[in-house]
Amino acid sequence: MKRFAALSALLLFYSFAHAQDAPTLVVKSDVSRANTEDARMKILEEQVRMLAGEVAILRSDLAELRKTKSPERSSGPQVLLASARPEPGMLSPSPAPAAAQVVQTQTFGGASGNAKLLNPDISLIGDFIGTAGRNNVSPSPSLEMHESEVGLQAIIDPYARADAFLSFGETGVNVEEAYVTFTSLPAGLLLKVGKKRADFGKVNTIHNHALPFIDRPLVTNNLVGGEDGIDDAGFFLSRFLPAPKNWFLEGSAEVLRGDSAEVFQAIRRQDVSVVGHLRAYRDLTESTNLDLGLSYARGHNNNGSNFLTNLYSGDATLRWKPLRRAIYNSFLFRTELVWSARNQLSAALPSLLQTEHAFGMYSSAEYRVNRRWTVGGRFDRSGHATDARLTDSGVSGILTYWPSEFSQIRGQYRFGHLATTPTDFSNANEFLFQFLFVMGAHGAHPF
Amino acid sequence: MPRLLTKTRFITIAASVALVFALLDPFMGSADSKIRIMTATTDLASLAQEIGGDKVDVEAVARGYQDPHFVDPKPSFLLKLSKAELLIVVGLELEIGWLPPLITQSSNPRIQVGAPGYFDASRFARILELPTGQVTRAEGDVHPLGNPHYWLDPDNGLRIAKGIQNKISEMRPNDAAYFAERYDAFEQRLKQSDQQWQAQMKPYAGRKVVTYHRSWPNFAEHFGLNVVGYVEPRPGIPPSPQHTVELIGQMKRDAVKVIMVEPYFDLKTPNSIARDTGAVVVVLMPSVGGEKEITDYFKLFDYDIAKLKKALDETH
Numbered sequence: 001m002k003r004f005a006a007l008s009a010l011l012l013f014y015s016f017a018h019a020q021d022a023p024t025l026v027v028k029s030d031v032s033r034a035n036t037e038d039a040r041m042k043i044l045e046e047q048v049r050m051l052a053g054e055v056a057i058l059r060s061d062l063a064e065l066r067k068t069k070s071p072e073r074s075s076g077p078q079v080l081l082a083s084a085r086p087e088p089g090m091l092s093p094s095p096a097p098a099a100a101q102v103v104q105t106q107t108f109g110g111a112s113g114n115a116k117l118l119n120p121d122i123s124l125i126g127d128f129i130g131t132a133g134r135n136n137v138s139p140s141p142s143l144e145m146h147e148s149e150v151g152l153q154a155i156i157d158p159y160a161r162a163d164a165f166l167s168f169g170e171t172g173v174n175v176e177e178a179y180v181t182f183t184s185l186p187a188g189l190l191l192k193v194g195k196k197r198a199d200f201g202k203v204n205t206i207h208n209h210a211l212p213f214i215d216r217p218l219v220t221n222n223l224v225g226g227e228d229g230i231d232d233a234g235f236f237l238s239r240f241l242p243a244p245k246n247w248f249l250e251g252s253a254e255v256l257r258g259d260s261a262e263v264f265q266a267i268r269r270q271d272v273s274v275v276g277h278l279r280a281y282r283d284l285t286e287s288t289n290l291d292l293g294l295s296y297a298r299g300h301n302n303n304g305s306n307f308l309t310n311l312y313s314g315d316a317t318l319r320w321k322p323l324r325r326a327i328y329n330s331f332l333f334r335t336e337l338v339w340s341a342r343n344q345l346s347a348a349l350p351s352l353l354q355t356e357h358a359f360g361m362y363s364s365a366e367y368r369v370n371r372r373w374t375v376g377g378r379f380d381r382s383g384h385a386t387d388a389r390l391t392d393s394g395v396s397g398i399l400t401y402w403p404s405e406f407s408q409i410r411g412q413y414r415f416g417h418l419a420t421t422p423t424d425f426s427n428a429n430e431f432l433f434q435f436l437f438v439m440g441a442h443g444a445h446p447f
Numbered sequence: 448m449p450r451l452l453t454k455t456r457f458i459t460i461a462a463s464v465a466l467v468f469a470l471l472d473p474f475m476g477s478a479d480s481k482i483r484i485m486t487a488t489t490d491l492a493s494l495a496q497e498i499g500g501d502k503v504d505v506e507a508v509a510r511g512y513q514d515p516h517f518v519d520p521k522p523s524f525l526l527k528l529s530k531a532e533l534l535i536v537v538g539l540e541l542e543i544g545w546l547p548p549l550i551t552q553s554s555n556p557r558i559q560v561g562a563p564g565y566f567d568a569s570r571f572a573r574i575l576e577l578p579t580g581q582v583t584r585a586e587g588d589v590h591p592l593g594n595p596h597y598w599l600d601p602d603n604g605l606r607i608a609k610g611i612q613n614k615i616s617e618m619r620p621n622d623a624a625y626f627a628e629r630y631d632a633f634e635q636r637l638k639q640s641d642q643q644w645q646a647q648m649k650p651y652a653g654r655k656v657v658t659y660h661r662s663w664p665n666f667a668e669h670f671g672l673n674v675v676g677y678v679e680p681r682p683g684i685p686p687s688p689q690h691t692v693e694l695i696g697q698m699k700r701d702a703v704k705v706i707m708v709e710p711y712f713d714l715k716t717p718n719s720i721a722r723d724t725g726a727v728v729v730v731l732m733p734s735v736g737g738e739k740e741i742t743d744y745f746k747l748f749d750y751d752i753a754k755l756k757k758a759l760d761e762t763h
Contacts, residue, residue: 046627155560161551184556188529239554240529248522281522286510289521323513324711371685371713404684406584447520447548 120154123440125209133430137418138221144170146434147208153441159184162194165207176207176231192236197229198260199236199252199277200295201313201336203362204229212332212366212376212400214412214432218392219360219382223340224311225263230275230297232256232264238277248281256299263309263385264299273299291317307343307353309385328371335363340385347387358383366398374400380416390419394428408436482615485524485531485558487542488515489735490598491568493744494608495535497633499615502622508549511736514711515595516588516683520545528553531564532618535611538569541595563618569595571610572603575664587681599733600665601641604744608633640745644670644752651759657698657726658707659717662733670752675701678708678717686716698724704762707731707755729758 129146148168155161164178179194197205203220208227216227224230234256243249254275258266264273280292297311314337321330338360346352360382368374376398384390394416401409416428484505486492492507499505506527509518515537528534528549536542550559557564574593582591597603612630616623652671659678667674676697680690697703704726706717710733717728731751735741741750 158559158561159556181551183551183554183559185554188554190552190554240526248526250522250525279522283521283523289523291522319519321519323510325713326517326519326711327514328713404584405588441543447522 118154120152121441123151123153123438125149125151125207125439126435126437127209128435129214130433131430132432133428135416135418135428135430136426137416137420137428141170146170149176149207149209151440156180174228176228179236188239190238192238193234195231195233196236197231198254198256198275198297199238199279200224200230200275200297200311201293201315201338202317202334203336209436212364212374213378213396213398214410214434215396215414217336217362217364217378217382218380218394218416219336219338219362222382222392223263223338223358223360223385225261228261230256230260230263230273232258232260232273234272241278243280246282248279250279250281252277252279258299260299262302263311264297265302266300267305271300271305273297287322288318288320291315291319301342301344303344309343310341312339312341313337328368330368331366333363333365335361337361338382340383342385344386356386356388358385358388372402374398374402376400384419387422389422392416392418394418406438408434410434410436480619482533482618483531484533484535484615485528486535487537487546488598490604490744490747491535491537491607493735493747494598494604495533495611495615497744498608498612498626498629500625500629502619502625503615507736508546509734511732511734511741512710512738514709515541515734516544518542518545520549522552524549525553528558529555531555531558533564533566533614534558535566535568537595537598538567539574539592539595539597540590566611566614568607568610569593569597571606572597573600573606573665575668576661587679588683590682594661594664596662596733597665599663600669601637601644601748602669603665605634605637608637636745640748644748647752647756648672651756654705654759655701655703656705656707657694657703657720659709659712662709663707663731666751675703678706678712678720691716691720695720695723698726705729705755705758709733710737725762727758727762729754731755 126148127146128144129140130143131140132142146169150166150168152164152166153162160180160182162178162180165176166178167174167176175195177194177196179192179196182191182193185191197207199205201224203211203217204224208216216229220226220229234254236252236254238250238252241249241251252275254277256264256273256275258264258271258273260273266272275295275297277293277295281289283289293313293315295311295313295315297313299309301307301309315335317332317334319330319332340356340358340360342356342358343353344356346354362378362380362382364376364378366374366376378396378398380392380394380396382392384392394414396412396414398410398412400411403409410433412432412434414428414430414432416430418426418428420426481501482499482503484492484495484499484503486495486505486507488509489507489511492505495503495505508524509515531553534550536546547560550565555564556562559565569592574597576590576594578589578591578593582589598607608630612626616626619626648670653673655673655675656667657676657678658667658674661677661679661682663672663674666672676694678686678691678694680687698720703724706721706726706728708714708717708728708730710730714728714730720726721728731754732738732741732747735744735747737747738750741747
């Protein structure tokens with residue numbers, strides 16, 4: 001207690017000494033002397049008050065320290081979950097209480113002091129998918145642990161943050177995304193470097209677990225590289241653009257190595273691919289908004305360096321979510337159109353280079369009925385990139401149940417009218433079901 | 448035969464697109480000397496306005512009647528965030544589901560986490576319900592850093608206001624005296640009002656109430672209410688029949704007559720509990736702007752206390 005008193009006295013003395021020269025900073029020289037005196041008194045009072053506050057904190061800390069001195073700070077598990085965004089330079093003013101019995105003392109600030117070590121936010125999302133029914137064209141396994149996606153996210157330094165998503169699937173591990181984002185560039189530029197899902201349309205940017213359906217639309221599989229889509233290493237630059245009032249415009253320009261699943265392939269170093277995206281967004285009312293996008297992608301396809309694939313896409317999303325009932329009701333309608341122009345050798349005349357033009361689209365809608373249930377549907381239609389005479393179509397009905405924010409159970413009935421030759425079709429009738437579970441830090445979903 | 452473009456040409460195109468982006472910069476160099484402040488919630492906006500007066504431009508992301516846990520990170524907020532000099536957040540992971548992507552995408556270096564323009568109000572407030580021992584989600588959507596609804600205690604409002612005063616004085620040293628003056632006036636007004644509020648609530652000290660979500664611990668503590676149960680079985684988990692039955696039993700045993708509900712929750716379960724127990728459901732606003740007449744931090748308590756008082760009187 002003696003030491004403590006001495007400390008307080010020292011602090012007080014210091015503050016008084018300091019206060020001597022402080023007011024001159026605040027009070028302007030042209031103010032009359034009386035005012036200066038007043039202000040000086042005020043500041044002194046203020047400082048005494050602040051010090052009193054600090055003393056209170058110190059006193060409570062001291063009490064806590066005494067209480068918890070012998071049992072050392074409790075270990076591991078609680079830290080794991082508490083891994084929030086580490087905030088450089090944001091240590092709380094008081095060491096937070098660590099021991100179990102401290103319920104409430106005068107504590108300012110949360111438990112950030114001990115909970116936020118320099119660990120990144122760690123999360124794991126498990127995605128289990130089962131399929132029943134008949135599909136002769138592209139059958140999937142009856143039961144599979146489709147992927148376990150580990151997310152590691154952290155602020156790197158005052159100028160950047162990084163996000164990595166490693167997907168452990170049935171066949172191995174895939175770095176789905178791993179990129180650094182430079183947040184402090186001049187001129188409002190945002191640069192991401194690493195491997196990332198490219199900003200081509202909407203569904204290409206969304207991770208499997210955040211999709212409103214279990215599978216991906218047919219157009220993704222036929223024209224945009226399947227489940228992984230355009231997901232490649234490179235530079236991703238974006239910026240807000242000047243826009244008419246009430247509109248939000250964003251442009252992205254991306255240069256990638258040129259290897260994305262089946263859609264792009266780089267044989268030579270110069271076979272890079274590029275992606276451009278323009279997004280326009282507008283709030284129609286407080287609860288309704290419109291989100292439009294145009295995308296372009298260009299890369300070399302698997303026929304070789306001299307064969308290009310150009311992809312064009314337009315997307316539109318209409319969302320409705322009443323703010324007072326946001327957790328109970330919402331509606332979303334989305335449609336995406338994709339045109340593919342692919343250079344290839346003509347099937348009829350193998351020496352002739354031809355461009356195959358294929359078109360595909362999907363439209364989907366989902367409605368949140370209440371806090372736990374969502375119903376949805378999707379219509380699909382897509383030509384094949386290599387042979388536009390083959391056109392698949394399909395419809396799906398989707399029902400989703402959320403026990404909590406951190407798990408999800410979903411069923412999807414899917415009918416496919418799948419082309420095997422230009423004139424022959426195979427019908428697929430399938431029921432898919434999915435269990436999703438989330439461990440660790442909340443990941444914010446893309447909007 | 449289509450002409451195939453070379454790699455160099457494409458890189459040139461990409462680089463020029465980047466350059467065009469860089470040159471089109473409409474957001475720089477505003478001569479306006481007001482501090483542009485964005486806050487996560489309306490309460491923080493109100494506090495910032497009290498201190499900043501006409502030297503600040505303040506806007507909140509979430510609306511007062513919106514569940515602050517679930518806000519859509521709409522791009523329309525990005526433009527505002529991109530121009531902000533100061534971002535004031537509630538912290539304690541309340542906004543974890545929507546604010547981090549907004550901050551990153553704002554491409555505004557001033558408000559990035561840890562930058563001078565990032566202001567976590569929870570650092571100044573007295574935080575309740577700090578979890579102790581192991582934290583798991585078996586307890587629902589718990590906040591491992593403590594209960595983030597701390598602004599519903601006028602003492603915390605004052606502490607946050609002090610923090611804001613220091614922050615904006617640092618940003619505009621020339622206006623420091625102005626901000627100090629405004630803080631003093633605010634402190635005086637708030638203390639006076641608080642005395643009235645306390646006096647109004649005094650007759651009900653120790654009354655037992657049930658709330659929907661754990662939004663009111665600071666409020667209850669400050670005004671002497673005793674929260675004995677929650678409509679949610681666990682934070683963030685919707686009411687279950689079993690829990691509702693238990694809660695009804697408990698309310699009958701403890702003679703709990705008031706159920707406090709936030710404006711963004713469904714009233715079906717609280718109403719049915721009220722019917723079974725003879726209690727009254729009262730929708731209280733956790734934030735400024737929850738109703739049109741709640742235009743500032745003072746009116747928030749005026750409104751809530753008037754409604755609560757009425758409910759407590761009715762069920763006496």
